[in-house]
Amino acid sequence: xxxxxxxxxxxxxxxxxTARAVLLWFxxxxxxxxxxxxxxxxxxLRSVAIDEAKRDTRxxxxxxxxxxxxxxGDDILAGGQAAVTAVDDVVIARVLDAxxxxxxxWSADGRVVYSDLPAQVGGRYALxxxxxxxxxxxxxxxxxxxxxRPENALDRGQGELIEAYTRIRTPSGTPxxxxxxxxxxxxxxxxxxxxxxLAPPILGGMALLLxxxxxxxxxxxxxxxxxxxxxxxxxANAIAASNRERRRVASYLHxxxxxxxxxxxxxxxxxxxxxxxxxxxxxxxxxxxxxERLRLxxxxxxxxxxxxxxxxxxxxxxEAAITDLVSPLEGQGVDVSVAVRGxxxxxQGQEALVFRVAQEAVRNVIAHADPRRVEVAVVGGLAGxxxxxADDGRGFDPDERAARAAEGHLGLALLEELVRQxxxxxxxxxxxxxxxxxxxxxxxR
Numbered sequence: 001x002x003x004x005x006x007x008x009x010x011x012x013x014x015x016x017x018t019a020r021a022v023l024l025w026f027x028x029x030x031x032x033x034x035x036x037x038x039x040x041x042x043x044x045l046r047s048v049a050i051d052e053a054k055r056d057t058r059x060x061x062x063x064x065x066x067x068x069x070x071x072x073g074d075d076i077l078a079g080g081q082a083a084v085t086a087v088d089d090v091v092i093a094r095v096l097d098a099x100x101x102x103x104x105x106w107s108a109d110g111r112v113v114y115s116d117l118p119a120q121v122g123g124r125y126a127l128x129x130x131x132x133x134x135x136x137x138x139x140x141x142x143x144x145x146x147x148x149r150p151e152n153a154l155d156r157g158q159g160e161l162i163e164a165y166t167r168i169r170t171p172s173g174t175p176x177x178x179x180x181x182x183x184x185x186x187x188x189x190x191x192x193x194x195x196x197x198l199a200p201p202i203l204g205g206m207a208l209l210l211x212x213x214x215x216x217x218x219x220x221x222x223x224x225x226x227x228x229x230x231x232x233x234x235x236a237n238a239i240a241a242s243n244r245e246r247r248r249v250a251s252y253l254h255x256x257x258x259x260x261x262x263x264x265x266x267x268x269x270x271x272x273x274x275x276x277x278x279x280x281x282x283x284x285x286x287x288x289x290x291x292e293r294l295r296l297x298x299x300x301x302x303x304x305x306x307x308x309x310x311x312x313x314x315x316x317x318x319e320a321a322i323t324d325l326v327s328p329l330e331g332q333g334v335d336v337s338v339a340v341r342g343x344x345x346x347x348q349g350q351e352a353l354v355f356r357v358a359q360e361a362v363r364n365v366i367a368h369a370d371p372r373r374v375e376v377a378v379v380g381g382l383a384g385x386x387x388x389x390a391d392d393g394r395g396f397d398p399d400e401r402a403a404r405a406a407e408g409h410l411g412l413a414l415l416e417e418l419v420r421q422x423x424x425x426x427x428x429x430x431x432x433x434x435x436x437x438x439x440x441x442x443x444x445r
Contacts, residue, residue, distance in 0.1 A: 023221065027210065054143075054162065058164055060182065064100075064103065074172045077107050100182050102115070102179075102181035106131075108176070130165075131177060143162070145161040145162060145163040161183060318378060325359055326376060334372065334373065335372060350384065350444075358378075362376070365436075368396070384444045390438075426440050
């Protein structure tokens with residue numbers, strides 16, 4: 001069976017968060033946003049620092065190239081000791097420092113002809129395309145070093161490095177490749193330095209924003225809470241006013257028109273008997289028909305009284321009130337079953353809501369279902385109250401209910417709001433030709 005409409009609320013009536021909770025969430029959200037800003041700022045500044053470090057390293061390698069070209073000799077490519085010493089003196093005295101940790105010179109065939117670490121001299125490794133292009137065209141290349149290459153086996157103890165290449169020439173014009181390695185720690189230090197400079201104004205601005213907005217958040221949340229409380233009070237007052245008006249109308253009908261019409265029918269009965277004795281059959285028939293119509297009117301009015309204000313709900317209990325509700329169905333020859341278990345455990349508020357839902361469900365059955373059988377079951381207990389109204393009538397589809405709601409038939413929709421306010425659950429299941437089931441669960445308070 002298809003679920004056509006479901007409204008649920010497993011908890012107590014919903015209420016807006018308190019102003020304190022809203023303010024706390026606002027502060028936590030601001031703190032989280034600050035953490036994201038700082039984390040994202042560090043990543044962005046680190047990227048900026050890497051770019052800056054690459055520019056510095058590029059400038060550094062060109063500067064070192066100028067110094068080395070001023071002392072290099074042609075015989076360095078052949079391993080001449082005098083040429084190596086001349087370069088070594090410049091590198092040790094003017095290049096190596098806390099930042100630059102390694103200087104190498106490569107020949108065009110991939111041989112290391114100079115290194116400030118002598119153990120690397122003589123190694124031969126294949127040059128990549130970029131290095132070969134530098135030898136041909138000049139320029140400089142900078143990258144974060146990958147120290148897993150064979151030529152970096154002795155450099156891995158230095159940590160992460162930035163390496164830069166540029167072309168140099170010997171006095172005879174022979175090209176060689178100059179390589180320097182710079183510590184990457186300086187990049188992280190630069191990022192932290194930049195973040196340290198920018199974080200205070202950023203955090204100060206967010207703190208100022210928090211201080212400015214916190215009173216506004218507090219005020220808006222308080223207004224929202226008051227608005228919710230006022231809406232709840234208005235709904236409660238509307239329900240109470242509706243019940244008072246129902247009782248007033250029911251009392252007026254019971255004490256006025258119902259009694260008068262019943263008395264009129266009672267008074268006409270002997271008149272009809274006299275006409276029958278006098279042989280005025282036509283008059284007697286007309287009077288009998290009028291009496292029957294008056295009696296039917298009284299029955300209809302009493303059924304209306306039950307709908308307006310169940311006279312037995314407070315006095316005789318829920319089962320008697322529901323029995324009154326379904327009496328028109330019994331009068332139509334419908335097989336009706338009413339079962340109430342645990343009625344003593346159902347409090348007054350639950351009882352009123354159960355009756356209201358049963359009343360609306362039975363009203364819809366009478367008006368639309370054309371059933372052969374209707375079952376009404378109520379179960380009360382420590383967990384709360386449960387109502388089930390089931391019929392085997394014609395049922396309906398979602399479009400039909402939506403169309404009726406658009407026409408102003410809002411009985412179940414209004415009850416759904418009442419059930420939600422009570423923290424309960426109201427489910428309507430139906431399918432054309434397979435009847436309708438209305439289920440209500442109301443938790444204990």
